[in-house]
Amino acid sequence: xxxxxxxxxxxxxxxxxxxxxxxxxxxxxxxxxxxxxxxxxxxxxxxxxxxxxxxxxxxxxxxxxxxxxxxxxxxxxxxxxxxxxxxxxxxxxxxxxxxxxxxxxxxxxxxxxxxxxxxxxxxxxxxxxxxxxxxxxxxxxxxxxxxxxxxxxxxxxxxxxxxxxxxxxxxxxxxxxxxxxxxxxxxxxxxxxxxxxxxxxxxxxxxxxxxxxxxxxxxxxxxxxxxxxxxxxxxxxxxxxxxxxxxxxxxxxxxxxxxxxxxxxxxxxxxxxxxxxxxxxxxxxxxxxxxxxxxxxxxxxxxxxxxxxxxxxxxxxxxxxxxxxxxxxxxxxxxxxxxxxxxxxxxxxxxxxxxxxxxxxxxxxxxxxxxxxxxxxxxxxxxxxxxxxxxxxxxxxxxxxxxxxxxxxxxxxxxxxxxxxxxxxxxxxxxxxxxxxxxxxxxxxxxxxxxxxxxxxxxxxxxxxxxxxxxxxxxxxxxxxxxxxxxxxxxxxxxxxxxxxxxxxxxxxxxxxxxxxxxxxxxxx
Numbered sequence: 001x002x003x004x005x006x007x008x009x010x011x012x013x014x015x016x017x018x019x020x021x022x023x024x025x026x027x028x029x030x031x032x033x034x035x036x037x038x039x040x041x042x043x044x045x046x047x048x049x050x051x052x053x054x055x056x057x058x059x060x061x062x063x064x065x066x067x068x069x070x071x072x073x074x075x076x077x078x079x080x081x082x083x084x085x086x087x088x089x090x091x092x093x094x095x096x097x098x099x100x101x102x103x104x105x106x107x108x109x110x111x112x113x114x115x116x117x118x119x120x121x122x123x124x125x126x127x128x129x130x131x132x133x134x135x136x137x138x139x140x141x142x143x144x145x146x147x148x149x150x151x152x153x154x155x156x157x158x159x160x161x162x163x164x165x166x167x168x169x170x171x172x173x174x175x176x177x178x179x180x181x182x183x184x185x186x187x188x189x190x191x192x193x194x195x196x197x198x199x200x201x202x203x204x205x206x207x208x209x210x211x212x213x214x215x216x217x218x219x220x221x222x223x224x225x226x227x228x229x230x231x232x233x234x235x236x237x238x239x240x241x242x243x244x245x246x247x248x249x250x251x252x253x254x255x256x257x258x259x260x261x262x263x264x265x266x267x268x269x270x271x272x273x274x275x276x277x278x279x280x281x282x283x284x285x286x287x288x289x290x291x292x293x294x295x296x297x298x299x300x301x302x303x304x305x306x307x308x309x310x311x312x313x314x315x316x317x318x319x320x321x322x323x324x325x326x327x328x329x330x331x332x333x334x335x336x337x338x339x340x341x342x343x344x345x346x347x348x349x350x351x352x353x354x355x356x357x358x359x360x361x362x363x364x365x366x367x368x369x370x371x372x373x374x375x376x377x378x379x380x381x382x383x384x385x386x387x388x389x390x391x392x393x394x395x396x397x398x399x400x401x402x403x404x405x406x407x408x409x410x411x412x413x414x415x416x417x418x419x420x421x422x423x424x425x426x427x428x429x430x431x432x433x434x435x436x437x438x439x440x441x442x443x444x445x446x447x448x449x450x451x452x453x454x455x456x457x458x459x460x461x462x463x464x465x466x467x468x469x470x471x472x473x474x475x476x477x478x479x480x481x482x483x484x485x486x487x488x489x490x491x492x493x494x495x496x497x498x499x500x501x502x503x504x505x506x507x508x509x510x511x512x513x514x515x516x517x518x519x520x521x522x523x524x525x
Contacts, residue, residue, distance in 0.1 A: 371411025
């Protein structure tokens with residue numbers, strides 16, 4: 001018997017008891033009440049474009065003796081939150097509804113949801129109340145996604161809704177805080193739960209694989225020619241089949257710093273400076289050592305791997321000779337980089353952009369405000385898109401304006417070329433420019449942030465971000481084809497690859513995801 005069948009049986013048993021106590025006369029009426037349905041759609045309980053998350057999940061609270069927050073607090077602004085409608089996250093059964101559930105801190109509603117994978121979760125809404133238009137739902141009745149279940153109560157100096165997702169205690173509101181890590185005690189991060197399920201319920205969703213690290217696959221997975229991926233997850237190696245199944249796992253005997261493509265498979269870079277090939281079957285090859293200690297993923301530049309070292313230096317390793325060909329001192333940790341022709345652009349944690357030549361010479365250092373985005377121009381030069389505009393950086397490190405009308409860029413910007421067209425995203429507006437620099441089209445993409453990538457894919461332009469955005473637009477007009485937003489993490493850069501099998505594979509925060517590209521872009525294909 002499946003979990004869903006057992007859950008339905010439990011519901012019916014509860015409702016039969018309710019029927020006996022309330023005088024319901026037929027089993028049919030009880031069974032009808034039990035059919036709240038499997039979740040087919042999710043959304044946040046408030047409008048996230050108008051509300052902000054003011055206290056995050058699992059954050060320690062000084063007001064509560066350092067206990068961890070078991071949910072998220074969403075606030076709509078001064079003098080505007082109180083009275084705002086709170087809606088059901090998804091279809092489900094009302095397990096608890098008490099206008100005084102938290103006493104002077106307001107009421108609580110708890111809903112039970114059966115997910116498509118037959119798991120059962122409970123959504124909790126706290127600091128809410130009733131008014132003349134919205135009353136609390138009746139326990140053991142069904143609600144639909146978006147149904148009003150209360151309004152934000154004016155019980156705090158900053159009225160807000162406390163939103164939780166948990167897997168136990170369906171009728172107990174709890175305290176909103178816990179002494180132990182909430183994720184180890186049955187709670188889940190609400191925004192992550194909603195965002196991920198919104199993506200998994202997309203018709204184009206083919207598969208997903210959850211990772212054990214919340215900072216995402218760093219470095220990105222290594223794609224193989226059959227559509228499978230070798231990946232690093234919390235120090236362990238694995239290989240995902242083209243349909244998202246884990247084929248094997250390998251646990252190295254020492255900490256792993258990185259994983260990079262090598263021959264027809266991958267190369268492990270250990271934190272102690274040892275390198276080791278890993279075969280397509282998971283077999284580990286012969287190790288060799290280098291005379292440095294890397295502290296992050298290497299930056300491929302031609303046939304060389306450029307490493308940032310623990311002593312704040314760079315070292316370039318020739319992969320054919322396995323020799324260090326140059327080193328460069330006094331380089332702070334690198335937060336973003338790009339290789340264009342013979343030069344390497346390195347955006348440091350100190351806010352400086354350093355341009356390094358192919359032989360390791362520091363060509364230029366420029367202080368940039370709010371980061372930068374990079375691309376390679378059609379003639380092979382480096383382009384840097386900063387708050388000061390779009391610049392061309394020549395092989396000798398000289399900066400010249402590339403497009404005077406580009407406007408300011410920065411860390412949330414992105415750019416890409418395709419067939420003579422330049423695509424620019426300035427953090428809010430995405431535009432297409434002709435070879436002469438004239439604007440062809442422009443669309444506003446609100447609330448897109450983090451590290452953004454643009455990739456032309458035939459007639460479609462794909463935008464991804466570290467915040468989990470996946471947006472497809474018509475390259476010729478900017479019309480929206482489709483969009484979704486999975487859970488993202490600013491510490492994990494997005495990665496994507498469109499395979500020959502028609503699957504778009506993405507690495508976003510703590511998951512690797514497969515989307516059917518033709519279904520995702522629909523009529524844009």
